[in-house]
Amino acid sequence: MTKEGLNVIVGLGVTGLSCAQYLARQAIPFALIDTRSFPPHLAEFKRLFPDVPLSLGCLDNVVLNKASRIIISPGISLQEHPIRRQFARGVPIIGDIELFAQTVQAPVIAITGTNAKSTVTTLVGEMAAAAGVKVQVGGNLGTPVLDLLSATDTELFVLELSSFQLETTFSLKPAVATILNITPDHMDRYNTLEDYCKAKQHIYSNCHVAVFNKDDPLTDCGEQFHHHKFSFTLNEPKAQEFGLLKKNKETYLAFENQLLLSVRELPILGRHYQANALAALAIGHGYGWSFEPMLQTLRYFKGLPHRCQLVREHHGVRWYNDSKGTNVGATLAAIEGLGSAIEGKLILIAGGVGKNADFSPLVVPMEKYVRSVVLIGEAALVLSAVVGDRVEVNFAKSMEEAVAVANKIAIQGDSVLLSPACASLDMFNNFEHRGQVFTQVVQELA
Numbered sequence: 275m276t277k278e279g280l281n282v283i284v285g286l287g288v289t290g291l292s293c294a295q296y297l298a299r300q301a302i303p304f305a306l307i308d309t310r311s312f313p314p315h316l317a318e319f320k321r322l323f324p325d326v327p328l329s330l331g332c333l334d335n336v337v338l339n340k341a342s343r344i345i346i347s348p349g350i351s352l353q354e355h356p357i358r359r360q361f362a363r364g365v366p367i368i369g370d371i372e373l374f375a376q377t378v379q380a381p382v383i384a385i386t387g388t389n390a391k392s393t394v395t396t397l398v399g400e401m402a403a404a405a406g407v408k409v410q411v412g413g414n415l416g417t418p419v420l421d422l423l424s425a426t427d428t429e430l431f432v433l434e435l436s437s438f439q440l441e442t443t444f445s446l447k448p449a450v451a452t453i454l455n456i457t458p459d460h461m462d463r464y465n466t467l468e469d470y471c472k473a474k475q476h477i478y479s480n481c482h483v484a485v486f487n488k489d490d491p492l493t494d495c496g497e498q499f500h501h502h503k504f505s506f507t508l509n510e511p512k513a514q515e516f517g518l519l520k521k522n523k524e525t526y527l528a529f530e531n532q533l534l535l536s537v538r539e540l541p542i543l544g545r546h547y548q549a550n551a552l553a554a555l556a557i558g559h560g561y562g563w564s565f566e567p568m569l570q571t572l573r574y575f576k577g578l579p580h581r582c583q584l585v586r587e588h589h590g591v592r593w594y595n596d597s598k599g600t601n602v603g604a605t606l607a608a609i610e611g612l613g614s615a616i617e618g619k620l621i622l623i624a625g626g627v628g629k630n631a632d633f634s635p636l637v638v639p640m641e642k643y644v645r646s647v648v649l650i651g652e653a654a655l656v657l658s659a660v661v662g663d664r665v666e667v668n669f670a671k672s673m674e675e676a677v678a679v680a681n682k683i684a685i686q687g688d689s690v691l692l693s694p695a696c697a698s699l700d701m702f703n704n705f706e707h708r709g710q711v712f713t714q715v716v717q718e719l720a
Contacts, residue, residue: 279342280305284333284357286313289347289370292418294323296373297345307334309350333357341365345373348414348438351463369442371435374419376445383432383557384446386477387454387493389604390550391415393578394454395434397554400575402430404567405558414439430561437473438463444479450560451481453493454553457603461630483560485553488515504560506552508545516552516559527551527572529559535569541576544611580709582608582693585716590686592616593716597709599693602631606639608693613643618687620644621680623670623712626696628653633660633695640665646683648676652700673701673708677715690716 281304283293290306290313297304305327306319313330320328329337333356338344344360344367346352352367361367375382385395392415399411410422413433422431435443437460453474456467464470471492478484484495488507495503504514511517511528518537519528526533527548534555537548551572558568577583580597587593594612599605605624613620622644633653637660640647646666649657650673658667668683670676680690692712702708 279303280340281343281345282307282337282341283345283347284308285347285350286310286315286319287347287349288315289349289418291315291319292420293345293347293370293373294319294326296370296420296423298323304345305329305337305340307332307337309333335359338365343368345369346442348436352441353463367442368444369439370418370420371413371433371439371443372445374423375443375447377423378431380428381430381449381561382446383430383561384435384448384451384477384481385433385454385557386435386437386440386452386474388457388459388601389599389607390454390546390553391434392598393547393550393581394452394553394557395432396578397550397571397575398557399432401554401558401563401568401571402432404571405563406567435477437470440476441473443476446480448477448481450483450485450557451477452485452553452557453477453487454550455487455490455603456492457601457606457635458632459601459603459629461632485556485560487549487553488517489549502560504556506549506556508549508552516556518548518552527555529555529565534565535572539573541574542582543615544582544608545614546607546611547577547582549607580706582612582691583709585713588681588716588719591681591684592689594689594691594693595709595712595716596691596693597698597705597712599695600626600697600705601629602633602635602695605693605695606635608691609636609639609643612689612691613639616687616689618645618685618689621684621688621690622647623650623673623676623680623690623692624694624696625649625651625654625657626694626698626708627651627700628656628696631695633657636695637661637664645688646680648679648683650676650701651694651696653696657695673711674715677712677719681719 283306286308307329402409408429411432414436415434478495484503487493488505507517525537527535583595585593596608648668698705698708
């Protein structure tokens with residue numbers, strides 16, 4: 275793409291603003307449009323780019339018709355009629371990851387999955403630093419990728435990528451790429467699970483080493499992938515696999531038949547985190563790091579905020595904040611991971627914006643591990659209908675009430691788990707806000 279012609283940025287969120295700053299640095303002419311009349315970064319955009327054409331309130335066809343290239347934010351669906359019309363007209367439609375891929379010089383590790391991608395991305399970044407690599411971490415997590423390019427001494431980029439970002443990425447050539455897991459999510463945006471999988475699978479295009487989840491066939495890079503590949507499993511590992519091995523009644527993270535680290539040394543409970551640790555080891559091994567700095571990272575890494583984070587122990591009951599559990603797969607992993615690791619039962623706080631999700635996979639693990647569920651938000655009645663009388667159901671109108679109800683139900687040895695299986699925007703600004711409110715209310719328990 276030459277600098278001639280008009281680039282149209284669609285969406286003025288964090289990504290859109292990052293794209294605008296990047297194009298300005300490259301002296302590439304651009305305009306910006308947003309369906310919202312007051313997008314979140316409007317004031318900053320006007321301050322930085324007072325002379326740049328700006329159209330708000332709709333996907334302006336007049337502006338789009340002038341585009342030689344469209345740079346679309348991940349929050350905007352490619353199925354929007356004005357976008358489809360431009361695609362049919364032959365206008366290239368890309369995202370910020372594609373802009374990054376066309377420019378980046380250092381190697382890239384690319385990580386996607388329905389769940390755990392933020393944890394694994396952060397963990398791999400920590401492992402890289404422990405191995406002495408000058409690394410930057412970003413993408414769908416934290417810093418937008420184009421902002422990472424300002425540093426000139428970066429030796430490796432570790433990127434979390436969403437399915438939305440992968441839809442508009444074509445030039446990325448990851449040194450290592452992985453899909454951690456796939457469970458139904460964003461079914462308000464994808465017609466079928468197959469469409470969602472197809473978007474995720476795009477991460478393996480042009481990668482040198484593929485890492486996939488042996489326990490989840492949907493993540494497999496396929497027989498057509500002829501480069502190097504490793505996998506991870508919660509079962510006993512075979513050739514080129516990371517998994518769990520038992521010796522003298524102790525369970526170890528292992529590579530093939532090599533014992534690496536007792537799971538007792540991991541500071542985070544649960545099989546879901548053991549899977550994350552194994553995935554990170556497979557990625558790092560695929561990139562070429564020795565085991566010791568990676569194992570040392572696993573010994574001290576205590577996880578991310580809002581991801582099965584221990585808030586406090588109160589009268590023999592542990593309270594966990596898993597507000598980042600915004601879909602069924604994430605909550606399923608949290609219930610099974612924590613439920614199998616504690617002596618008592620779980621009290622589950624769930625609910626929010628359901629995103630047309632199928633909640634039925636939660637029922638069997640709830641029956642096994644959950645004493646009672648406390649439901650909040652828009653999806654409360656839907657969740658209640660799915661659970662039926664299989665598990666005790668309570669309702670709450672606020673997070674404060676939900677915590678109070680859970681506190682009455684829980685007995686010594688139990689754990690209270692906020693893992694909503696839903697988005698947060700019916701009651702909160704985002705999942706971080708939801709987790710912060712939960713944490714504050716729990717800390718204030720007398």
